[in-house]
Amino acid sequence: MLKDMQKLIRNNQGMSLIEILIALTLMGIAGTFVAGKVYENLQEGQVSSTKIQIKALGDRLTEFRRDCNFLPTTDQGLDALIDKPTGGRECKRYAPGGYIKDGKIPMDPWDGEYIYESDGKTYEIKSLGADNAEGGEGADADLSSKDI
Numbered sequence: 176m177l178k179d180m181q182k183l184i185r186n187n188q189g190m191s192l193i194e195i196l197i198a199l200t201l202m203g204i205a206g207t208f209v210a211g212k213v214y215e216n217l218q219e220g221q222v223s224s225t226k227i228q229i230k231a232l233g234d235r236l237t238e239f240r241r242d243c244n245f246l247p248t249t250d251q252g253l254d255a256l257i258d259k260p261t262g263g264r265e266c267k268r269y270a271p272g273g274y275i276k277d278g279k280i281p282m283d284p285w286d287g288e289y290i291y292e293s294d295g296k297t298y299e300i301k302s303l304g305a306d307n308a309e310g311g312e313g314a315d316a317d318l319s320s321k322d323i
Contacts, residue, residue: 218305218314221284225302228281229320232256232289232300235274242268246293253280253291253300264295 190198235256240246243266247255251263256274259266272278283289283302290301299320306315 221305222314222318224284225304225318226323228283229289229300229302229318229323232281233298233320236298238270238274239266242266242270245295246298247291248295249292253289256280 232253236246239256243264245264245266247253247260248263251260254260257278257280258273259269280289285302285305285307287303287307290303292299292301301320302318303309304311304315304317308315309317311317
């Protein structure tokens with residue numbers, strides 16, 4: 176047994192250059208698949224996060240409507256959830272401190288602003304997605320409160 180150990184210690188030829196290149200190539204291919212899956216999961220997470228934020232903003236608008244008996248107009252925008260609107264209809268029971276705790280309208284996960292449109296009775300909140308442009312597919316697709 177001692178002789179076998181000595182033989183093993185003396186035999187330290189290592190790997191050839193071709194064996195090293197093959198190993199690196201296989202690791203690179205495996206890394207590509209892993210990175211692709213991670214990126215795909217990141218995109219799915221951003222879309223899910225956007226839907227959650229749109230739903231939360233819709234809930235705040237419902238509270239605003241409950242107190243004020245109308246929704247903020249497009250001109251008043253989502254800022255009406257932070258500061259009492261001064262133009263248009265007056266809200267006599269506006270919540271002290273507004274309807275968003277930190278006093279800031281969140282940005283979508285791609286650092287874009289949410290688009291708010293309302294006639295005072297119905298509303299739509301939209302995110303333009305990863306490309307920050309109308310339309311698109313996948314992560315670039317627009318997300319709307321009407322579709323959630």
